[in-house]
Amino acid sequence: MATTRSSRPTVYDVADRAGVSIATVSRVLRRPETVSPGATRRVLDAVRDLGYVPSGSARGLAARRSGAIGVAFPAFDDVAEIDPVPLSDVPATMRLDPAEAAEPVTNLYMGEVTRGVELEAWRHGLFATVAVARGERRDAALEDLAGRVDGLVVLAGTTPPEVLVRVARSTPVVVVASPRGEDPLDHVRTANGPGMRALVEHLLDHHGLRDVAFVGGVADVPDDLERFAGFGEALASRGLPVPAAPLLRGDFTEERGRALARGLVDAGRVPEALVCSNDQTALGVVDVLQRAGVRVPGDVVVTGFDGIDAAGRSRPRLTTVHQPMAELGRVAVDVLLRRLADPAAPLEDRVLPVQVLLRESCGCLRA
Amino acid sequence: MATTRSSRPTVYDVADRAGVSIATVSRVLRRPETVSPGATRRVLDAVRDLGYVPSGSARGLAARRSGAIGVAFPAFDDVAEIDPVPLSDVPATMRLDPAEAAEPVTNLYMGEVTRGVELEAWRHGLFATVAVARGERRDAALEDLAGRVDGLVVLAGTTPPEVLVRVARSTPVVVVASPRGEDPLDHVRTANGPGMRALVEHLLDHHGLRDVAFVGGVADVPDDLERFAGFGEALASRGLPVPAAPLLRGDFTEERGRALARGLVDAGRVPEALVCSNDQTALGVVDVLQRAGVRVPGDVVVTGFDGIDAAGRSRPRLTTVHQPMAELGRVAVDVLLRRLADPAAPLEDRVLPVQVLLRESCGCLRA
DNA sequence: CCGGTGGATGTATGCGCATACATTCACGGC
DNA sequence: GCCGTGAATGTATGCGCATACATCCACCGG
Numbered sequence: 001m002a003t004t005r006s007s008r009p010t011v012y013d014v015a016d017r018a019g020v021s022i023a024t025v026s027r028v029l030r031r032p033e034t035v036s037p038g039a040t041r042r043v044l045d046a047v048r049d050l051g052y053v054p055s056g057s058a059r060g061l062a063a064r065r066s067g068a069i070g071v072a073f074p075a076f077d078d079v080a081e082i083d084p085v086p087l088s089d090v091p092a093t094m095r096l097d098p099a100e101a102a103e104p105v106t107n108l109y110m111g112e113v114t115r116g117v118e119l120e121a122w123r124h125g126l127f128a129t130v131a132v133a134r135g136e137r138r139d140a141a142l143e144d145l146a147g148r149v150d151g152l153v154v155l156a157g158t159t160p161p162e163v164l165v166r167v168a169r170s171t172p173v174v175v176v177a178s179p180r181g182e183d184p185l186d187h188v189r190t191a192n193g194p195g196m197r198a199l200v201e202h203l204l205d206h207h208g209l210r211d212v213a214f215v216g217g218v219a220d221v222p223d224d225l226e227r228f229a230g231f232g233e234a235l236a237s238r239g240l241p242v243p244a245a246p247l248l249r250g251d252f253t254e255e256r257g258r259a260l261a262r263g264l265v266d267a268g269r270v271p272e273a274l275v276c277s278n279d280q281t282a283l284g285v286v287d288v289l290q291r292a293g294v295r296v297p298g299d300v301v302v303t304g305f306d307g308i309d310a311a312g313r314s315r316p317r318l319t320t321v322h323q324p325m326a327e328l329g330r331v332a333v334d335v336l337l338r339r340l341a342d343p344a345a346p347l348e349d350r351v352l353p354v355q356v357l358l359r360e361s362c363g364c365l366r367a
Numbered sequence: 368m369a370t371t372r373s374s375r376p377t378v379y380d381v382a383d384r385a386g387v388s389i390a391t392v393s394r395v396l397r398r399p400e401t402v403s404p405g406a407t408r409r410v411l412d413a414v415r416d417l418g419y420v421p422s423g424s425a426r427g428l429a430a431r432r433s434g435a436i437g438v439a440f441p442a443f444d445d446v447a448e449i450d451p452v453p454l455s456d457v458p459a460t461m462r463l464d465p466a467e468a469a470e471p472v473t474n475l476y477m478g479e480v481t482r483g484v485e486l487e488a489w490r491h492g493l494f495a496t497v498a499v500a501r502g503e504r505r506d507a508a509l510e511d512l513a514g515r516v517d518g519l520v521v522l523a524g525t526t527p528p529e530v531l532v533r534v535a536r537s538t539p540v541v542v543v544a545s546p547r548g549e550d551p552l553d554h555v556r557t558a559n560g561p562g563m564r565a566l567v568e569h570l571l572d573h574h575g576l577r578d579v580a581f582v583g584g585v586a587d588v589p590d591d592l593e594r595f596a597g598f599g600e601a602l603a604s605r606g607l608p609v610p611a612a613p614l615l616r617g618d619f620t621e622e623r624g625r626a627l628a629r630g631l632v633d634a635g636r637v638p639e640a641l642v643c644s645n646d647q648t649a650l651g652v653v654d655v656l657q658r659a660g661v662r663v664p665g666d667v668v669v670t671g672f673d674g675i676d677a678a679g680r681s682r683p684r685l686t687t688v689h690q691p692m693a694e695l696g697r698v699a700v701d702v703l704l705r706r707l708a709d710p711a712a713p714l715e716d717r718v719l720p721v722q723v724l725l726r727e728s729c730g731c732l733r734a
Numbered sequence: 735c736c737g738g739t740g741g742a743t744g745t746a747t748g749c750g751c752a753t754a755c756a757t758t759c760a761c762g763g764c
Numbered sequence: 765g766c767c768g769t770g771a772a773t774g775t776a777t778g779c780g781c782a783t784a785c786a787t788c789c790a791c792c793g794g
Contacts, residue, residue, distance in 0.1 A: 008537045010780055021744045026782055036742060051536030056515025057427030058780035061749050066424055068496060068515070092558055092565040092688070094723040096731060097679070111478020118497055127512060129435060129496040130485055145494060148423025148435070169418030170375045191459055198459040312464070313680050321459070356461040365465055377750055388774045393752055403772060425750035428779045 009050040017046035029054065068127045069333060070149035070171075071117045072142055073110050074157040075134040108308060109325055113176065116329025117153055124337060126150070139163045146171040151336040153329065156222060172339040174332045178222040186339055186348045188332045192223050192305075195321040195354035196230030196275070197237075199303060202356065203273055204238050207363055209301060211272040215260060215281055216246035227277050227305060247271070250281045257284025265292040270300050273362075279304035279311040279320055286314065286361065297363040307357060316360030316367050323354045376417040384413035396421065435494040436700060437516035437538075438484045439509055440477050441524040442501040475675060476692055480543065483696025484520055491704060493517070506530045513538040518703040520696065523589060539706040541699045545589040553706055553715045555699045559590050559672075562688040562721035563597030563642075564604075566670060569723065570640055571605050574730055576668060578639035582627060582648055583613035594644050594672060614638070617648045624651025632659040637667050640729075646671035646678040646687055653681065653728065664730040674724060683727030690721045 011022040018025065020039055027035050028043040035043075046052070060066040110132070118128040131145050142159050146152055146167045154164060156178030164173055165183055174186045203209045214231045217224045232242040248263070250256040257280060264270050265288065276282035282304035286296050296302050296316055304311050307322025335348050358364040378389040385392065387406055394402050395410040402410075413419070427433040477499070485495040498512050509526050513519055513534045521531060523545030531540055532550055541553045570576045581598045584591045599609040615630070617623035624647060631637045632655065643649035649671030653663050663669050663683055671678050674689025702715050725731040 008780095011782095012780080022781080023745080023783075024743060027743090030782075034742080039743080048533075051533055053510050053514040053534065053537045055428065055780050056511070057424045057433055058749090059514070059782080060424030061422065061428050061751090061779090062781045062783085064749070067511075092561045092721050092723060094565060094569065094725065097684075097724040097726050107478065107482060108475070110482065111474065114478065114481060114497065115474060118499055122499065122501065122508075127496050127498055127515070129494050130481065131494055132485055132489065134489065141489075143420050144423070144434075147420040147426070148433075148494070166415075166418055167420065170420045194459045198461060202461065309677060310680050313677050315682060317464075354459050356459060357464040358461065359464050364463060375750095378752095379750080389751080390753075390775080391773060394773090397752075401772080406773080422750050425779090426752080428781090429750080429752045431779070 008055070009052045010055070011052075013050055014043065014046045014052050017050060018042040065150050066148055067125070068129045068149045069117060069121045069336060070145045070152040071114055071128055071130045071329070072145060072152060072154045072158045073113075073130070073132045074155060075132055075138070112325035113153075113155065113329040113332075116326035116331075117333055118329075119326070120330040120333035124333075133158050143167055146173075151340055153332040153336060172336055172343070174336045174339070176328050176332050179226065180347075180349045184347065186335045186350075188328055188335055188348075188350045188352070189222075190323040190328065190352045191354050192226035192323075193230035193233065195323070195356065196227040196305065197234045199305075199319070199321050199356050200231050200234035200275060201237065202358070203275070203301060203303070203362060204234065204240070207273075207301065209272045210240065212240075213247035213271040213274055214243070215257070215274050215276040215285065216249040217252040217277040217281060219249060224277050231275055246277075250277075252278050252280055254280045254284035254287075257281035258288045259284075261285040261288035261292075265289065265294065270294060273301040273303070275303050277305055279306045279308045279318060282318055282320070282361075283310060283314055286316070286318070297361055301362045303362055307355075312357075312359070314361075317365070319357060319359045319362035319364060321354050321356050324352055327352055375422070376419045377422070378419075380417055381410065381413045381419050384417060385409040432517050433515055434492070435496045435516045436484065436488045436703060437512045437519040438481055438495055438497045438696070439512060439519060439521045439525045440480075440497070440499045441522060442499055442505070479692035480520075480522065480696040480699075483693035483698075484700050485696075486693070487697040487700035491700075500525050510534055513540075518707055520699040520703060539703055539710070541703045541706070543695050543699050546593065547714075547716045551714065553702045553717075555695055555702055555715075555717045555719070556589075557690040557695065557719045558721050559593035559690075560597035560600065562690070562723065563594040563672065564601045566672075566686070566688050566723050567598050567601035567642060568604065569725070570642070570668060570670070570729060571601065571607070574640075574668065576639045577607065579607075580614035580638040580641055581610070582624070582641055582643040582652065583616040584619040584644040584648065586616060591644050598642055613644075617644075619645050619647055621647045621651035621654075624648035625655045626651075628652040628655035628659075632656065632661065637661060640668040640670070642670050644672055646673045646675045646685060649685055649687070649728075650677060650681055653683070653685070664728055668729050670729055674722075679724075679726070681728075684732070686724060686726045686729035686731065688721050688723050691719055694719055 011025045014025045015022045020043060024035060024039055025043050028040050032040060114130055121128045129145065129149055131141055133142055139159055142163060151172040153174050153176060155176050161183050164185060167173060168185055174188060177189050179189065180187045200212065203212060214228055216228055228246055235242045248260045250260050261284065274285055276285060282302050286302050289296055289300060294300055304318045304320035307320050311318035311320045331350055331352060335350060338345060360367050378392045381392045382389045387410060391402060391406055392410050395407050399407060481497055488495045496512065496516055498508055500509055506526055509530060518539040520541050520543060522543045528550050531552060534540060535552055541555060544556050546556065547554045567579065570579060581595055583595055595613055602609045615627045617627050628651065641652055643652060649669050653669050656663055656667060661667055671685045671687035674687050678685035678687045698717055698719060702717060705712060
């Protein structure tokens with residue numbers, strides 16, 4: 001006994017039932033002050049009786065704007081696409097869970113940025129349509145999305161720049177979290193470099209460290225490059241030698257961080273400080289060091305970057321640089337709306353401030 | 368030098384440029400096999416040259432389906448709506464961060480469910496449009512959303528049931544995470560009761576506990592009710608007295624969990640086990656107990672529910688019941704598509720399995 | 735008592751696309 | 765050499781709404 005109607009009622013149905021023209025129906029819904037009380041009343045009754053809901057497509061077509069903003073992410077979770085939907089009736093299983101969970105931070109990132117976009121869109125009466133560009137259909141899907149929204153917020157790495165630029169010819173595009181290149185697009189990002197620089201200068205000045213090493217993430221990722229650059233600037237500003245490359249390179253995962261730390265311990269050459277390119281890596285590093293009997297921050301200082309929840313719950317709590325993920329989404333929408341309002345305005349490159357969180361893993365606070 | 372065109376090119380522009388009719392343009396894009404190679408070629412060239420992207424609104428209108436699925440959440444973050452967009456140029460600030468972070472799990476929940484919905488939608492060539500129903504515009508926005516999608520996934524608590532039922536007259540609605548009531552809607556939820564029951568039976572049977580107390584969350588929330596019911600069933604099945612109400616009642620936050628634990632410690636009557644209705648609360652409880660010198664699980668066993676990341680990172684790691692949040696979204700979409708395919712099919716009430724994670728806080732594993 | 739005025743409502747049209755139907759044309763069979 | 769056939773393409777229409785413009789009518793001033 002599902003109650004879904006075979007076909008949705010339209011303005012015409014409402015108009016018939018209310019004994020008015022479709023124009024009056026439309027007016028009651030969009031500009032009520034121009035319609036007499038009587039007609040308004042009858043129309044609203046008809047709307048209620050029929051369960052009428054205006055078609056977004058028709059409205060969008062007539063208004064020449066969809067009322068939605070698109071958010072596109074790179075395929076963080078390509079793998080997850082495999083699992084079939086479980087239809088098991090088993091209500092509860094049980095298992096010993098000794099494993100160290102390694103929740104992908106990317107999920108969190110996606111969720112937070114989406115939240116920011118949705119919030120800012122809401123404030124302007126818009127909706128947010130999200131898509132994770134995966135596999136083959138990747139670029140085609142982005143164009144499809146572009147066709148159904150008023151503007152796009154695209155995370156760096158979602159699609160090749162040339163596709164973005166092409167799409168941008170018809171739909172404004174704001175790129176999140178990558179530095180302005182030569183593309184004619186608006187950008188929003190965080191102060192990766194300055195954040196890392198401030199953190200490292202703190203280690204040098206406040207804790208008097210000198211033997212400071214960088215543990216990178218995936219090579220050539222803009223964020224990683226900027227962080228390493230900030231690291232170098234800090235050293236240079238204090239007259240210390242600047243390495244050409246990170247001491248170690250991971251892939252932003254906790255597991256990889258563990259492996260790297262294991263290598264250091266085995267080789268017996270752990271520096272005074274391990275400055276990691278992200279929190280996940282740092283958490284893995286800390287875990288392995290502690291198991292190997294190396295005290296953090298007693299024997300070695302470890303820091304992260306991102307400011308994820310887990311970094312504030314570890315022992316020791318991780319000193320890190322917090323970047324405002326949801327804020328990225330909000331500001332991206334702000335930039336998008338400005339672009340919509342004035343297509344000829346100069347390109348924007350907004351850099352959001354970060355905050356260095358001094359906690360236990362650098363020795364600033366006691367556990 | 369922004370490159371956004373003043374108005375998007377249409378099929379007509381493409382047809383003109385390619386020297387064909389709009390029908391041929393449309394065919395090249397939708398059914399390429401019906402068009403000659405020559406025409407196809409010219410059309411694609413024109414599309415590229417003009418940066419043409421089909422209008423989603425027009426397509427939706429003509430096709431009588433939008434190609435999008437709506438996801439609506441209750442207003443977890445009403446408060447956050449206040450902050451203005453920061454336009455600060457300060458790239459990095461610094462602060463000592465002694466506070467215990469209390470990341471709202473609701474954000475995570477929203478992100479995960481959205482992820483599931485988006486993934487399943489993607490597999491069917493659909494997009495996901497999300498909206499958090501806040502404040503005054505709440506119900507109106509839900510209808511607006513309904514008008515622009517082919518189906519809705521609505522989380523319990525987003526809007527009053529009567530609004531849902533009304534909307535469902537024109538757009539299929541699947542309700543997530545609340546038990547089937549009298550509404551003529553499809554439902555998808557997790558096995559809250561059985562999960563909690565299994566966990567508590569484990570505490571009774573395996574750890575031989577008897578003085579087991581329940582720490583609830585917000586009253587009258589379906590999930591909380593079901594969990595408390597499962598708690599009671601476990602006790603009853605072992606011939607123990609079943610309390611009529613939770614020993615304590617929090618609000619699902621970590622902070623509130625702390626306050627409750629403080630009360631117990633001060634009163635000097637801490638039970639053998641504190642079974643919490645969610646992880647956040649349990650984390651707060653554990654923190655305060657430990658600071659008060661009460662050992663967990665040595666002196667008192669504490670358990671949670673939800674299986675959030677933080678529960679696997681605390682010391683001791685929390686024994687809890689993991690519920691598949693992303694899976695909720697995926698299955699909801701699955702149910703939605705079935706409903707779309709057959710409006711007359713019997714109503715569904717899918718219950719997803721949960722998994723009890725036995726870790727350190729119940730004593731199953733050593734820290 | 736008539737033209738003017740403004741509020742309420744109706745009529746007609748366009749938004750951009752998909753597609754049913756019509757048309758054209760090349761080709762093969764008779 | 766004519767007609768049937770089918771592939772390729774064009775023409776016309778509808779999808780559901782917003783809105784410019786036309787119409788109607790009650791009411792006012794002169």
